[in-house]
Amino acid sequence: MSLLKFKAVSEPANSNPNDGAKRKILDFGNGSDVIYIQRFLPLDQSWKWFDYLDKEIPWTRPTIRVFGRSCVQPRDMCYVASPGLPELMYSGYQPHAYSWDDYPSLRDILDAVHKALPGSSFNSLLLNRYKGGNDYVSWHSDDEKLYGPTPEIASVSFGCEREFILKKKPSKTSREKNGEPVGKRLKQNICTDQHSFTLKHGSLLVMRGYTQRDWLHSVPKRAKPETTRINLTFRHVFL
Secondary structure, eight states, X not given: OEEOOOEEOOOOTTSOTTOSSOOEXXXXXXXXXXXXXXXXXXXXXXXXXHHHHHHHSOOBOOEEEETTEEEEOSSEEEEEEOTTOOOOOBTTBOOOEEOGGGSHHHHHHHHHHHHHSXXXXXXXXXXXXXXSTTOOXXXXXXXXXXXXXXXXXXXXXXXXXXXXXXXXXXXXXXXXXXXXXXXXXXXXXXXXXXXXXXXXXXXXXXXXXXXXHHEEEEEOOOSSOOOOEEEEEEEOOOO
């Protein structure tokens, strides 16, 4: 596994009034890239939003189905979406879609993300809360059809820093050659196309292009105890 090495990209003056730090881009090739802004939000404002999210959002920890078995999702979640969008369904669970008007501060964070990413238009939000080292999200890609072929996913982090890992999916040729299921190969392989970095409090990470088609990502368990992390992932759902 290697640490992500980003290339700093020069931005025109006043191109992003939100961004007090340099915007960094990692090019994965084949039309996939990641943007990272470590100091996306001011520290004081980030803590105010963290407290708001932690106390005011109607968090739930649903029962989901993974590989045909029912289990409790290892993190809290909430879903917000604009009216008229197709319903979200994942791992056999359909969350209730709250309105942006139910939690007005979420619109403020959405506005900040849109200012940082001109041309983007997010209309849904999946919130996750990790209450300690045993809360995690396993390897997956957000490649559902409702997000389109090249989804842009903007992830804002608050609170405890957690490791975020990206891993290249095995190619179709590689899978056919070995005659093994994808999941089995992912467990057995030590993939050289794997990158890890720590998401900071108040940071913004954006996955674009074919990242969901070609890469998996996860937030693994941590051995030592730690405080709460809240993550907001903004997405665009197509009608």
